[in-house]
Amino acid sequence: MRSFKTIALLLTSCAHLSTTFREISIPSIVNANQTVQLTVTNDLSSGPGSYDGQFTTFRIYLAIVAPTSSNIPNTVQPSCYLVNGTSITTSIVNLTIPTTVGPDGMSYHIGTLEYSTHPTPPPPSSYSYTSIFTLYNTTSSWSSADLNGDYPPFPDLLPCTSYDCARQCLSSSFPQDINGTEAAFKGTYECMAACPGVTYPSWEEVQKEGAGPGETLAGDGNEGGQTVEVAYASLLRSVSAMPTVTANGTRNATMTVTPTALATGKGEGAVVRVGRGWWVAALSGLVALVR
Template identity: 30%
Template sequence: MARVLTIGGLFAATANALNGIVAPNSVAADSEFQVTFQNGNSDSYRMYLAAALTGVNGPACYLTNSSTPSSPLTLNIPALVGPSANYYSIAAKDLTTGQGLTYSNRFNLTGGNGNYTQYEKSLGGAPFWDADALPCSSYACARECAQASYPSDLTNSEAYSTMRSCFLQCPDVRPAASASQTGPAHATATTAGSMTTLTAGEAVVTLGNDVISAIETTVTSGGKTYTEAILGAATLTLGGSSTTISGEAVSLASSGLKVGKTTTVAFSSALVTMTASSTAQDGSSGSSAAAASTSSKKSGALSVRYESFGAIFVIGAAVLAVLSM
């Protein structure tokens, strides 16, 4: 029997499953469009709008809840779900067999006028809510609930409960089945052992198909203080040379993160988790959680681990201070 596997085993589709989903290269929001697929059958499917905000595809909300689709299938994406971008796709899940997700090609959504809230930006690419429990038509309503309680809903159980209750008042939104969405997304904003959640500057920018988060810091070295931005594996210094990321020249300007020659993305407030650990005696620091764990057995300066948008950065604390907003 034929079998199709994605890289990393994210999903598998056998020949009796709906697969080969093809969407138009460009889709207009709030307008009907059609997708085609192969191996249509009598199973019941849920169709989702998926987004690759951090380079990894995942369902954001469902467009149709439970039906036996025929090819071509007509769908409609609400404009308020998100901004116009080229990282969207259609996903399908077989509810009858419980088989995993199958994705279409990525397409460019035009006419999207939904803006990501600070709550969404702080999730590190994690789902906004359980996509099985959130219709796309209610995404904007749920977004208002999250932003109304921000930033307390990220750290405070009572605020999160208020947000959750608000979610469930939006049309057809159901309780999230995901265990990770039964409480605040971040630890309480206090020092707990060696972990502290602080407010820092964050700039979120789309580069190619990836949405990348930059954390603004100040660095003291040689008696001088510099402003820097940590963007993935790259560190940008104010007044320093630019770095090419996803085909774009990126540098740090006094007013934000500069992309190309004309675009500047301003820093906004974000919660960043810091974890202190020891580094090697020579003051070197690792670039991953494993490096931090290895160096924790050695004496020396403290390092700080930033956890934001699912990425981890380890930097010597002797030359680092979080910029309070």
């Protein structure tokens, strides 16, 4: 049965043959709401043969994995974005992780995605992840949805400052919103979309772009899940936004739509089996829409 967990993984799954940054690293101990440095090692010095040189920008995510989500083996994927876009030439990025992202003393990862803002861009890179770090001084608890392995979808549309708000939306009507009909799904989706800074399309837009009411994938049983997936792929192909660049070259956290990367072959991504192959074609055809 289709769930928010499946939807969240759907656009971050399947093997991808590209590579990533040589390394990204962060201290093993991090305190929430305090500045910490992310160090990025790229291959720009390689000249014309540089892999990273084909991109202009990279996005930075936080990967949050609740203890019981281990029912999906080796699953690490972005949960929300910390920095919307930073110049590809940047090697040190100052990050501040909100106190509300999860419980104190738990393990997290930072993830990056390289992409190009050129009019005819190459496909985005795979995700690259830091080693596990321990995050302290956080104030949230795992929700019932977290502990079931379900979490808000679409990290490219969800700033980490609002992750806890979206988490609570999922938990407030769990499990009806996870395993229910489109009506149950709709309420949870609209709750998450109303969280500050979240740029999910409206439910009406989702209905317009996605599957019709009552149309399901065979055997999935969640009309809302199908609707949102189709709409998300469609909107990624048709929406662009103009980010604001700050003096230090770091773009603000206003969402800029770009394809969600596919997981690397390093055991850090999960492959999700679905009833139809529409998303394979949609993903292969997506291009970076940032201007």
